[in-house]
Amino acid sequence: MLEQYGLSAESRAFLETANFMWIDGEPVQAAAGQTFEAFDPASGQPIAALPAAQAEDVDRAVASARAAFDNPAWRMMRPNQRERLIHRLADLIEANAPQLAELEALNNGKGVKIARYGDVASAVNYLRYMAGWPTKLEGQTMEPSVPYMPDANLFGYTRREPVGVVGAIIPWNFPLVMAAWKLGPALAAGCTVVLKPAEETPLTALRLAQLVQEAGFPPGVVNVVTGLGDQAGAALAAHPGVNKITFTGSTEVGKLVGKAAIDNMARLSLELGGKSPVIVLPDADIKAAVRGAANAIFFNQGQVCTAGSRLYVHRSIFDQVAEGVASIADKMVLGDAFNDATQMGPLVSARQQQRVLGYIEQGLRQGAEALAGGGAAERDGYFVKPTVLSQVNDQMSVVQQEIFGPVLVADSFSDLDEVLARANGTQYGLGASLWSNDLKAVHYMIPRIQAGTVWVNTHNVLDPALPFGGYKQSGIGREMARQAVESFTETKAVLMNL
Numbered sequence: 430m431l432e433q434y435g436l437s438a439e440s441r442a443f444l445e446t447a448n449f450m451w452i453d454g455e456p457v458q459a460a461a462g463q464t465f466e467a468f469d470p471a472s473g474q475p476i477a478a479l480p481a482a483q484a485e486d487v488d489r490a491v492a493s494a495r496a497a498f499d500n501p502a503w504r505m506m507r508p509n510q511r512e513r514l515i516h517r518l519a520d521l522i523e524a525n526a527p528q529l530a531e532l533e534a535l536n537n538g539k540g541v542k543i544a545r546y547g548d549v550a551s552a553v554n555y556l557r558y559m560a561g562w563p564t565k566l567e568g569q570t571m572e573p574s575v576p577y578m579p580d581a582n583l584f585g586y587t588r589r590e591p592v593g594v595v596g597a598i599i600p601w602n603f604p605l606v607m608a609a610w611k612l613g614p615a616l617a618a619g620c621t622v623v624l625k626p627a628e629e630t631p632l633t634a635l636r637l638a639q640l641v642q643e644a645g646f647p648p649g650v651v652n653v654v655t656g657l658g659d660q661a662g663a664a665l666a667a668h669p670g671v672n673k674i675t676f677t678g679s680t681e682v683g684k685l686v687g688k689a690a691i692d693n694m695a696r697l698s699l700e701l702g703g704k705s706p707v708i709v710l711p712d713a714d715i716k717a718a719v720r721g722a723a724n725a726i727f728f729n730q731g732q733v734c735t736a737g738s739r740l741y742v743h744r745s746i747f748d749q750v751a752e753g754v755a756s757i758a759d760k761m762v763l764g765d766a767f768n769d770a771t772q773m774g775p776l777v778s779a780r781q782q783q784r785v786l787g788y789i790e791q792g793l794r795q796g797a798e799a800l801a802g803g804g805a806a807e808r809d810g811y812f813v814k815p816t817v818l819s820q821v822n823d824q825m826s827v828v829q830q831e832i833f834g835p836v837l838v839a840d841s842f843s844d845l846d847e848v849l850a851r852a853n854g855t856q857y858g859l860g861a862s863l864w865s866n867d868l869k870a871v872h873y874m875i876p877r878i879q880a881g882t883v884w885v886n887t888h889n890v891l892d893p894a895l896p897f898g899g900y901k902q903s904g905i906g907r908e909m910a911r912q913a914v915e916s917f918t919e920t921k922a923v924l925m926n927l
């Protein structure tokens with residue numbers, strides 16, 4: 430199967446040696462020798478066997494990150510030198526974009542062009558944005574007025590200091606981008622990192638570790654431990670040597686990770702699940718809304734934390750919009766990542782495919798009607814047909830739960846307050862989009878939507894300068910922008926009596 434994909438010599442060479450994790454600037458094996466397999470989701474074939482890190486391996490990685498944090502070569506490095514290193518890393522990722530895109534596409538199932546011009550390009554753009562931050566991190570000065578020291582000549586100021594060793598646990602939907610989201614601000618702030626990629630998609634994180642080394646970061650500043658969530662991930666989350674845990678993944682696991690982290694008083698940021706509404710107002714440009722709603726749910730096979738998985742359309746135009754999205758779904762070409770005709774790839778794993786199919790069956794059993802799709806595609810690999818369900822009600826699990834696959838539920842609404850209440854009526858609050866040019870309505874809705882991001886006439890568009898994160902059970906803290914970098918720092922207050 431792999432021969433058929435026409436992989437480059439560089440990618441084939443990497444795959445032949447991709448049997449390591451990365452600690453202290455070196456490829457290493459798990460101490461106890463366990464391994465796990467990574468798969469090509471379009472065929473179900475194994476493509477690599479990686480070390481399955483256990484607690485002792487995580488110990489070793491954390492010790493390496495600690496030593497690197499304490500090493501003056503990193504700790505005392507001037508901000509402009511950190512800036513240059515992060516830029517060099519971004520340049521190296523760009524120079525290796527074709528290979529990184531192939532590895533990502535092979536391991537995740539997303540189209541190779543999307544991987545290259547979407548994922549790899551976004552990772553580069555993100556790191557370049559973050560490279561600007563080391564020289565801009567600053568504290569404040571203030572004039573104290575302490576009532577019981579009226580005559581003292583006091584001077585106060587604050588410093589931003591790196592939080593220390595960071596444990597970063599990431600999911601499989603955008604493996605390289607997620608790694609960049611963690612490394613960029615952590616390195617900008619001067620931290621060191623132990624990164625645990627998802628067991629489904631470890632390959633690009635390992636290539637990235639090599640590029641970090643090539644860029645000239647001191648050994649141990651970035652370590653990558655491969656392994657299973659409940660072993661390597663759990664050991665990292667609970668490690669007393671970790672000063673901050675940054676996690677992206679499901680709300681369920683996020684809570685476990687958060688509880689483990691708080692036992693060590695590790696700082697914490699969590700980017701979790703979502704069930705984002707797409708709300709089409711009566712004045713919307715119908716063609717744009719149909720295309721936008723289809724992209725909002727079907728991009729990346731629906732495996733996007735902000736996927737627009739609930740479509741609410743004003744009743745005056747519901748049929749047109751819902752049928753328009755269903756017709757796009759019906760025509761989508763399913764296939765592997767390396768076929769130019771492919772419009773939708775497989776889901777990442779057999780487990781994820783079963784999970785998504787389980788939700789669809791449950792929805793249909795509870796009375797939903799499939800306007801498009803409604804099951805697995807009849808072919809090898811972990812494919813699910815793009816699915817649009819109507820005749821749903823707000824209590825159904827397909828409306829309430831994050832499915833994380835190409836499944837849209839569509840319903841109509843009559844007025845703004847009604848749709849706002851329904852849009853806010855899940856445990857999640859990650860994203861939402863409004864499709865309208867009615868400024869009065871849009872401005873009425875934006876403050877009333879409980880979500881970290883609100884898009885207007887677009888969906889799933891992110892910029893590194895805009896903070897990203899969730900309300901409610903969608904998480905704690907923000908990635909991107911100033912907030913992300915500051916979340917990898919401690920604020921130290923200094924008071925001087927002069």
Ligand code: NAD
Nearest residue numbers: 599600626627658659662663678679682700701702703734
């Ligand atoms: P998951 O939570 O099972 O896994 C995410 C990561 O956590 C993986 O690296 C996994 O190995 C690790 N993990 C699993 N169990 C663990 C444990 N007990 N202790 C520590 N680590 C553990 O999520 P998933 O199903 O693989 O990924 C999909 C989920 O991620 C979806 O719910 C999606 O919404 C969420 N997600 C959120 C964002 C965001 O930015 N908010 C982005 C992408 C994905």
